[in-house]
Amino acid sequence: MAELDSWVAALEKELGLPAGTVDVHAVLDLARDAAHAVARPAAPVTTYAVGYADGLAAAGGLGAAASGDPDAADKASGLAGRWAAEAQG
Secondary structure: OHHHHHHHHHHHHHHOOOOOOOOHHHHHHHHHHHHHHOOOOHHHHHHHHHHHHHHHHHHHOOOHHHHOOOOHHHHHHHHHHHHHHHHHO
Protein backbone atom coordinates (compact mmCIF):
# COMPACT_ATOMS: atom_id res chain seq x y z
CA MET A 1 0.00 0.00 0.00
CA ALA A 2 3.01 2.30 0.44
CA GLU A 3 3.48 2.55 -3.33
CA LEU A 4 -0.20 3.40 -3.80
CA ASP A 5 -0.05 6.03 -1.05
CA SER A 6 3.00 7.60 -2.71
CA TRP A 7 1.27 7.53 -6.09
CA VAL A 8 -1.88 9.17 -4.72
CA ALA A 9 0.14 11.90 -3.01
CA ALA A 10 2.00 12.61 -6.26
CA LEU A 11 -1.26 12.50 -8.24
CA GLU A 12 -2.97 14.95 -5.89
CA LYS A 13 -0.02 17.32 -6.23
CA GLU A 14 0.07 16.98 -10.03
CA LEU A 15 -3.67 17.69 -10.28
CA GLY A 16 -3.55 20.60 -7.85
CA LEU A 17 -5.65 18.85 -5.22
CA PRO A 18 -5.15 19.38 -1.50
CA ALA A 19 -3.22 16.56 0.16
CA GLY A 20 -5.56 13.88 1.47
CA THR A 21 -8.34 14.68 -1.00
CA VAL A 22 -8.47 11.19 -2.49
CA ASP A 23 -10.13 8.63 -0.20
CA VAL A 24 -8.27 5.58 -1.46
CA HIS A 25 -10.29 3.08 0.56
CA ALA A 26 -13.61 4.51 -0.66
CA VAL A 27 -12.43 4.43 -4.29
CA LEU A 28 -11.20 0.85 -3.96
CA ASP A 29 -14.43 -0.24 -2.25
CA LEU A 30 -16.50 1.29 -5.04
CA ALA A 31 -14.27 -0.26 -7.71
CA ARG A 32 -14.62 -3.66 -6.02
CA ASP A 33 -18.42 -3.36 -5.88
CA ALA A 34 -18.64 -2.48 -9.57
CA ALA A 35 -16.14 -5.12 -10.67
CA HIS A 36 -17.80 -7.93 -8.72
CA ALA A 37 -21.43 -6.99 -9.40
CA VAL A 38 -21.16 -5.98 -13.05
CA ALA A 39 -17.85 -6.77 -14.77
CA ARG A 40 -14.20 -5.95 -14.14
CA PRO A 41 -14.14 -3.09 -16.67
CA ALA A 42 -16.98 -1.45 -14.75
CA ALA A 43 -14.54 -0.56 -11.95
CA PRO A 44 -12.61 2.29 -13.62
CA VAL A 45 -15.67 3.49 -15.51
CA THR A 46 -17.71 3.68 -12.30
CA THR A 47 -15.03 5.47 -10.29
CA TYR A 48 -14.55 7.98 -13.11
CA ALA A 49 -18.29 8.63 -13.39
CA VAL A 50 -18.61 9.12 -9.63
CA GLY A 51 -15.71 11.56 -9.61
CA TYR A 52 -17.21 13.44 -12.52
CA ALA A 53 -20.63 13.63 -10.82
CA ASP A 54 -19.05 14.86 -7.58
CA GLY A 55 -17.06 17.45 -9.51
CA LEU A 56 -20.16 18.75 -11.26
CA ALA A 57 -22.01 18.95 -7.96
CA ALA A 58 -19.15 20.83 -6.31
CA ALA A 59 -18.70 23.19 -9.24
CA GLY A 60 -22.16 24.53 -9.47
CA GLY A 61 -24.86 22.47 -7.92
CA LEU A 62 -25.23 20.22 -10.95
CA GLY A 63 -25.85 16.51 -10.88
CA ALA A 64 -27.67 14.22 -8.49
CA ALA A 65 -25.43 14.98 -5.52
CA ALA A 66 -26.58 18.60 -5.47
CA SER A 67 -30.24 17.72 -5.00
CA GLY A 68 -29.80 16.27 -1.53
CA ASP A 69 -29.63 12.70 -2.79
CA PRO A 70 -27.07 10.32 -1.30
CA ASP A 71 -23.59 10.96 -2.59
CA ALA A 72 -22.65 9.59 -5.98
CA ALA A 73 -20.48 6.79 -4.58
CA ASP A 74 -23.32 5.45 -2.44
CA LYS A 75 -25.71 5.65 -5.38
CA ALA A 76 -23.28 3.83 -7.68
CA SER A 77 -22.60 1.13 -5.10
CA GLY A 78 -26.33 0.63 -4.60
CA LEU A 79 -26.86 0.38 -8.35
CA ALA A 80 -24.12 -2.26 -8.59
CA GLY A 81 -25.84 -4.31 -5.89
CA ARG A 82 -29.21 -4.07 -7.62
CA TRP A 83 -27.58 -4.90 -10.95
CA ALA A 84 -26.15 -8.13 -9.55
CA ALA A 85 -29.45 -9.08 -7.91
CA GLU A 86 -31.38 -8.52 -11.14
CA ALA A 87 -28.86 -10.56 -13.11
CA GLN A 88 -29.35 -13.50 -10.75
CA GLY A 89 -33.01 -13.56 -10.74
